[in-house]
Amino acid sequence: MEGVAVPGERLGSTEDFTSGGGTYECDGYVYASVTGFVKKQASQKVGQPPTVRIVRNESQHLVLPEIGSTVTCKVTSINSNVCKASIICVGPVHVKDPFRGIIRKDDVRATEKDKVEMYKCFRPGDIIRAKVISLGDAQSYIMSTAENELGVIFAESEAGAAMIPVSWCHMQCPKTKVKENRKVAKVHN
The missing domain is CATH 2.40.50.140 (Nucleic acid-binding proteins)
Structure with a gap:
């Protein structure tokens, strides 16, 4: 699941992941709301699924197309x-x-x-x-x-x-x- 995601891309179900920064939940699924790198972070609470988030500027070398580019x-x-x-x-x-x-x-x-x-x-x-x-x-x-x-x-x-x-x-x-x-x-x- 690591990689680049674009807005609207389904990242997984809410049973498997908790929505983090740069994501949103809709109808039992977590979606990307921005373009960037997909990152998972283990939960600190036992029994809670990991958090998935989108990181936009992980590296200065990351360049993504935007509207108008x-x-x-x-x-x-x-x-x-x-x-x-x-x-x-x-x-x-x-x-x-x-x-x-x-x-x-x-x-x-x-x-x-x-x-x-x-x-x-x-x-x-x-x-x-x-x-x-x-x-x-x-x-x-x-x-x-x-x-x-x-x-x-x-x-x-x-x-x-x-x-x-x-x-x-x-x-x-x-x-x-x-x-x-x-x-x-x-x-x-």
């Missing part, structure tokens, strides 16, 4: 409605263990949302910059690339070369000159 992710899979990605950096800080995130079709662009085709925006292996818009559920953070500065920042072509952005929706292989569709992040000069 800009994150760097690696695309893991895509379907027609959702892009799944592993969050590898929060701001400029690399995270020890990647977090899961998703980008929904409606959160790819700010305009022409009905014309978004996920396969033309992202590909598995792409590195993207996104913004956390919701803590989601216990499974994934919900992210958006609906700003000019957000989107694909690195993609590898089929020839194995790092692709070059040529427009907001295309990247080009420097070897083969083949253009591929992507939701490209605006590069700051």
Whole structure:
């Protein structure tokens, strides 16, 4: 049970644990109310279950995505409605263990949302910059690339070369000159 928990994640039943800091009880279960490390502490009273609590700043190296955080992710899979990605950096800080995130079709662009085709925006292996818009559920953070500065920042072509952005929706292989569709992040000069 040790590890990282996010708000709303079930930590155990009230028969097994007493609710401590950063948790709450509901319908016979203890849930996390904040994001952080799960810690158990033995009870000093005989017969009472251990206390479970959430510790937010156990280490100065702990960085967790929050609403509004800009994150760097690696695309893991895509379907027609959702892009799944592993969050590898929060701001400029690399995270020890990647977090899961998703980008929904409606959160790819700010305009022409009905014309978004996920396969033309992202590909598995792409590195993207996104913004956390919701803590989601216990499974994934919900992210958006609906700003000019957000989107694909690195993609590898089929020839194995790092692709070059040529427009907001295309990247080009420097070897083969083949253009591929992507939701490209605006590069700051």
